Amino acid sequence: MTAHATDTTGSAPDGRDIRLVVLDMAGTTVADGGLVERAFAAAAAELGVEPGSADHADKLAYVRATMGESKISVFRHLFGAEEPARRANAAFEKAYGELVDGGLVAPVPGAREAVEEMRADGRTVVLTTGFARVTQDAILDALGWRDLVPLTLCPADAGGRGRPYPDMVLAAFLRTGAADAVHQVAVVGDTSYDMLSGVRAGAGLVAGVLTGAHAEPDLRAAGAGHVLPSVAGLPALLRGDGGGD
Known part of the structure; x- marks a missing residue:
């Protein structure tokens, strides 16, 4: 696999060095049907x-x-x-x-399993959103995901600035202590703003998924080093078993 230059150290790390995965919710791990x-x-x-x-x-x-x-x-x-x-x-x-x-949200197929697989591989996973905390909690409750990850973040949890600022990614980095450096962080989402937030945070791996708002050219233009059909392929990508490029 070939990682593109989203690592501020000047060398893109092997996906296996990723210790913290910052995942978007709606469009990436959660299907909300518009x-x-x-x-x-x-x-x-x-x-x-x-x-x-x-x-x-x-x-x-x-x-x-x-x-x-x-x-x-x-x-x-x-x-x-x-x-x-x-x-x-x-x-x-x-x-x-x-x-x-009203029951109009569901997991993206394979999303929960992907999170569980990454955690089993020893990685810490954080879920982020551009919604307010009350909405984020409603989604987590509807899906039964309260205990799926150790930390969930909305813009208010990171000083009020959401994407495309890097604040939520950096808050995840600081609050979990899961990684020693930002090049050990992966940022994954379905929008250009997700990609920009990862690039601006200096994340070592920035990946887009095609289950949400934006198409591959938009994701690539905003800094995606990898584009996956869905988040279900992320564990394999991080292990070096294949996936998006």
């Missing part, structure tokens, strides 16, 4: 954005383009002032939580 767009519709309605209007289409296009970013940051961009952004974010989180409670 709930982000449905929840956005509720947020837009709260702010008086007419469905079917050009304004609605423009805002939805931005939401799609920035999948993986902290949702409050997205709404700050869309609505400008802090008060309407917070109203939109609250409406979004409420709608998304209700959809999750």
Whole structure:
């Protein structure tokens, strides 16, 4: 396997040297069936954005383009002032939580098994999200994943800055103590912002998956050294048994 240059030490490590794996949730380990767009519709309605209007289409296009970013940051961009952004974010989180409670989320096939396999291989796994903590917890509860990993992080857990900033990756590095250096960290997700956060954190392995928002060219352009059909192939990639390139 060939790792691309995402290691700030100047040499890409063997995947077997990876000790900490920072995994995105929605689109990477969790299949939500487009709930982000449905929840956005509720947020837009709260702010008086007419469905079917050009304004609605423009805002939805931005939401799609920035999948993986902290949702409050997205709404700050869309609505400008802090008060309407917070109203939109609250409406979004409420709608998304209700959809999750309605049983509309499921694991990406093989995701739980992949996490368990990586942990059995001696790696620490952390789950991250751009959602608020209340939404992240609702997803974990719906899937029965509370005890799947030792740490889960949302932007608020890392000082409030979500992707594409490196803060959640670095928070995982610092809080777990699982790796001695950032080149022993892998970052995996389905969006360009996931890739950027890994590159900016100096992660030794940055990998995209094709089960979510963005296609391979977008992931590669943002720094993915590997692209996998799904997270199910990640344990084999880390062991050097094959996978994406």
